[in-house]
Amino acid sequence: MFRTMIRPLFKNKKFIIGFSIFLFFLFLGIFGPMFYRVDPTEMTWDYEQPPSSAHPLGTDTYGRDVLAQLLHGIRSSLYIGFLAAIISLVIGTIIGSFSAVKRGIVDDVLMGITNIVLTTPSILIAILIASYLKVRSVEMVAVILGLFQWPWFARAIRAQLMSVMSREYVYLSVMAGYSDLRLVIEDLIPTIATYAFMSFVLFINGGIMGEAGLSLIGLGPTQGISLGIMLQWAVLMEAVRRGLWWWFVPPGLAIVAVTASLLVISTAMDEVFNPRLREE
Known part of the structure; x- marks a missing residue:
């Protein structure tokens, strides 16, 4: 199944371009700090020096x-994006699938919670939560972001699975005595695998952008370095006004390149798996 899903993607030029760019930054984040063994927090007397052989x-x-x-910032930002995406995907899948299976009062309650979270300005709630935490690890920031990204995914999953529930093989599984959990895992989730993968890519994008936004207003991780924190430092020290382009341009370009590549990947996947958008 995985091979069947992946093979058509690598025939799409948009996917290849987006995936190549993302893979480049992923390798930078994973292996860059291993090869360039310089402490990013070490202070020296070579302050505000332009690019050189030494730096x-x-x-x-x-x-x-x-x-x-x-290099460390790319690693942290991608880590936050992936962790936030996993949290959002798990919450959305659980709520959407069990809402479709249970129906009735359970469906009403779960969709009521989903609608409340969906209509709540999530970034403001994330700001409020982060502002009350004196110490914010990268994991905590990822959790804060992941808790508010899932509602649209849960509603979409519910809508898709409710149509799947009317199919004959699902009826046979119900008649065979499958539990709700087994029905969801074996019969329902495989039908939304491609959509879940597309949504996971968008969740990563949201996590990276969310971290950058929180960091720019001083509510990002208090430990470690991320791309957003680099931009925050540059803003605080007025790097733009003083022409220190080498300080703010690299993290800005990295954020734009990574998020743009993820959007291209998502668009390409939609073209491949959505018959209405598939190229003739």
């Missing part, structure tokens, strides 16, 4: 190596 992307106001910060 390929220059240094910031405190003499810290920008390239080292970038």
